[in-house]
Amino acid sequence: MRDRPSPDSRPTTRPTSLSVDLAVLSPQDGTLAVLVARTREARSRERWFLPWDAPRGEESLADAAARIARAVLGPSAPVVDQVLAFGDNRRHPGDADVSVGFMALVPRGATPVQSPEFTWCGVMDLPILAPRHRAIVDAARESVRDRLDQSPIAFRLLPPTFTLSELQGIYELLLGRRLHKASFRRALQAATLVEPTDEWRSEGRGRPAQLFRYAPKKRRGARRGVRFDLLVG
Amino acid sequence: MRDRPSPDSRPTTRPTSLSVDLAVLSPQDGTLAVLVARTREARSRERWFLPWDAPRGEESLADAAARIARAVLGPSAPVVDQVLAFGDNRRHPGDADVSVGFMALVPRGATPVQSPEFTWCGVMDLPILAPRHRAIVDAARESVRDRLDQSPIAFRLLPPTFTLSELQGIYELLLGRRLHKASFRRALQAATLVEPTDEWRSEGRGRPAQLFRYAPKKRRGARRGVRFDLLVG
DNA sequence: TGACTTTAGTATCGAGTTGTTACTAATTCG
DNA sequence: CGAATTAGTAACAACTCGATACTAAAGTCA
Numbered sequence: 001m002r003d004r005p006s007p008d009s010r011p012t013t014r015p016t017s018l019s020v021d022l023a024v025l026s027p028q029d030g031t032l033a034v035l036v037a038r039t040r041e042a043r044s045r046e047r048w049f050l051p052w053d054a055p056r057g058e059e060s061l062a063d064a065a066a067r068i069a070r071a072v073l074g075p076s077a078p079v080v081d082q083v084l085a086f087g088d089n090r091r092h093p094g095d096a097d098v099s100v101g102f103m104a105l106v107p108r109g110a111t112p113v114q115s116p117e118f119t120w121c122g123v124m125d126l127p128i129l130a131p132r133h134r135a136i137v138d139a140a141r142e143s144v145r146d147r148l149d150q151s152p153i154a155f156r157l158l159p160p161t162f163t164l165s166e167l168q169g170i171y172e173l174l175l176g177r178r179l180h181k182a183s184f185r186r187a188l189q190a191a192t193l194v195e196p197t198d199e200w201r202s203e204g205r206g207r208p209a210q211l212f213r214y215a216p217k218k219r220r221g222a223r224r225g226v227r228f229d230l231l232v233g
Numbered sequence: 234m235r236d237r238p239s240p241d242s243r244p245t246t247r248p249t250s251l252s253v254d255l256a257v258l259s260p261q262d263g264t265l266a267v268l269v270a271r272t273r274e275a276r277s278r279e280r281w282f283l284p285w286d287a288p289r290g291e292e293s294l295a296d297a298a299a300r301i302a303r304a305v306l307g308p309s310a311p312v313v314d315q316v317l318a319f320g321d322n323r324r325h326p327g328d329a330d331v332s333v334g335f336m337a338l339v340p341r342g343a344t345p346v347q348s349p350e351f352t353w354c355g356v357m358d359l360p361i362l363a364p365r366h367r368a369i370v371d372a373a374r375e376s377v378r379d380r381l382d383q384s385p386i387a388f389r390l391l392p393p394t395f396t397l398s399e400l401q402g403i404y405e406l407l408l409g410r411r412l413h414k415a416s417f418r419r420a421l422q423a424a425t426l427v428e429p430t431d432e433w434r435s436e437g438r439g440r441p442a443q444l445f446r447y448a449p450k451k452r453r454g455a456r457r458g459v460r461f462d463l464l465v466g
Numbered sequence: 467t468g469a470c471t472t473t474a475g476t477a478t479c480g481a482g483t484t485g486t487t488a489c490t491a492a493t494t495c496g
Numbered sequence: 497c498g499a500a501t502t503a504g505t506a507a508c509a510a511c512t513c514g515a516t517a518c519t520a521a522a523g524t525c526a
Binding site for chain 2: 471472473474475476477484485
């Protein structure tokens with residue numbers, strides 16, 4: 001990369017090597033997991049990496065991310081969301097100058113990986129990734145947490161029908177803290193986000209739980225005051 | 234851009250033209266404004282653009298954005314936040330394949346532009362920008378709104394000391410709705426985000442207002458339940 | 467000077483929301 | 497059968513929020 005001064009002239013772009021990288025998140029065995037694969041060559045210090053590629057042809061960033069997701073997860077295309085672009089000196093497996101991180105959220109179990117040696121790995125127990133990939137995973141988790149109550153992303157981590165306890169478990173997993181059952185259900189009911197099906201699931205012992213599906217009916221969010229939920233310094 | 238198949242081999246990056254683009258937001262005359270400049274050449278359909286450039290040398294994306302901000306606003310360096318990367322077919326003034334949008338928030342008035350013909354323009358009254366620049370402005374506004382109660386960004390739009398009415402006005406500007414005075418102040422006090430100075434400001438008629446400064450003291454945000462504040466469908 | 471207006475800031479009250487504790491319901495396990 | 501386990505609900509106290517109303521301190525204008 002050479003420096004090129006632009007004293008007072010108009011700016012110009014510069015050729016840069018680009019990658020699109022994907023953090024696939026899913027609840028596995030009661031914890032949040034990421035899809036990672038092992039490198040074949042031994043010369044790099046970081047032995048594991050996230051799925052990634054460069055955009056092809058006129059493909060947009062989002063299209064490239066969706067293609068990578070399909071390559072790893074099969075044709076059942078999960079939605080991908082952009083997380084952040086990284087363009088600093090943290091190392092990337094393909095030495096990309098700039099990497100645009102995306103995330104995909106997929107339900108529990110329902111995700112047999114077909115491609116090469118991709119495997120689930122709990123976020124608390126990640127192997128050593130290239131620093132830029134590690135940053136993308138962290139940014140993806142933070143992004144999910146931040147958007148959890150503005151956006152129905154929790155439902156992407158569940159199959160089409162689910163029990164309310166499962167839904168609450170997803171929220172607890174993502175927020176990293178326990179929630180109160182009655183309050184959770186009250187809030188859920190007030191938001192009219194789910195509707196009951198007439199099926200029930202018996203999960204081993206205990207009373208069977210009713211299955212629900214995601215069926216948002218909320219029209220206008222009752223606009224509240226500001227809450228200053230920040231946790232500063 | 235040529236297509237290059239990668240059937241089962243390892244992915245590689247591809248050279249791509251890159252830009253870093255900046256949406257500078259500021260409250261001006263009671264409305265939210267963006268810094269834009271007029272193009273000199275008449276051949277392009279979009280006559281206005283945001284400040285932008287390509288990263289130089291080993292400069293990171295954030296460093297490039299900070300440099301662009303300094304070039305436009307002078308050496309008083311405002312913080313820049315990444316908003317989103319755009320890599321689709323929306324046109325960019327420099328025809329960048331990928332543009333990483335950043336935003337800077339600067340206080341009212343305190344921003345005399347020195348560089349070329351940059352000027353404030355109210356967001357409700359924007360001229361025709363290149364579509365990608367327009368998208369960056371929209372994404373920046375949305376990003377501010379989303380992060381308003383998680384992050385103390387409102388204070389970046391104010392000078393070091395301010396009245397509580399000014400602070401409330403910023404929130405109302407960004408959220409696009411009126412807030413209740415007593416509730417706003419109660420929430421502010423509970424969060425211990427500001428502390429009073431011993432100065433007062435007389436703003437024409439009416440009782441003088443006490444000046445406050447941003448001085449966050451909150452340790453742990455009292456963790457509440459989920460609120461499902463989404464406004465779906 | 468003294469009413470009137472304007473803006474700042476506080477107090478109080480009632481309606482609504484939230485967390486807790488306790489309860490009932492339906493299943494499996496022994 | 498009874499104990500254990502999970503689902504789901506009820507009732508209540510504590511808290512939160514928004515509306516209204518109030519006081520305070522300035523300017524305006526007769």
